[in-house]
Amino acid sequence: MTCWNGPASTFELRLLKPLPTYALEQLRLRFMFALVSPADQTKAARVAFQMAFETEIKAVLIKMVSLPASVPESVVCERRHFVDIDRDMHAQRFLVGPALDELETTPNMPSPYMDLLRRYASTDYPRYRMCALAAALCLATFLSS
Numbered sequence: 001m002t003c004w005n006g007p008a009s010t011f012e013l014r015l016l017k018p019l020p021t022y023a024l025e026q027l028r029l030r031f032m033f034a035l036v037s038p039a040d041q042t043k044a045a046r047v048a049f050q051m052a053f054e055t056e057i058k059a060v061l062i063k064m065v066s067l068p069a070s071v072p073e074s075v076v077c078e079r080r081h082f083v084d085i086d087r088d089m090h091a092q093r094f095l096v097g098p099a100l101d102e103l104e105t106t107p108n109m110p111s112p113y114m115d116l117l118r119r120y121a122s123t124d125y126p127r128y129r130m131c132a133l134a135a136a137l138c139l140a141t142f143l144s145s
Helices: 010-015 022-035 041-052 082-090 093-104 111-121 126-143
Strands: none
Touching: 010 041, 010 126, 022 041, 022 082, 022 093, 022 126, 041 126, 082 126, 093 111, 093 126, 111 126
16 A cells, blocks of 8 residues: 555645635635644645545535546545544534535535535534535535636
């Protein structure tokens, strides 16, 4: 097994740039920090991109964001477990609702996709919650360009 060390895809480089609204940007900053240990923003962007496609939400994302074949195949050795990320993000849960509200008001964001994201973001399962946040940030990144 070889650990991924770059380079980042074009979309991952976009994930590293600030989002235009406050709650989405604050969520992006905190989420990216929680994904890998030690903190490395480029690797965090790869993990966020991978996580966004790891649940059924990928059926929504694939319509808007293309996933290079190299992304799911790569292994980010510094990636943290879903439960650990969820535990860290628990203190940031106050940002999730406002961030999803901001995403919902983004032009071209389909409302059925928002319903799915909100359901996943509020589930009891850490993997689904964290993948929903990753998907929301990927959609926000895609729609903000």
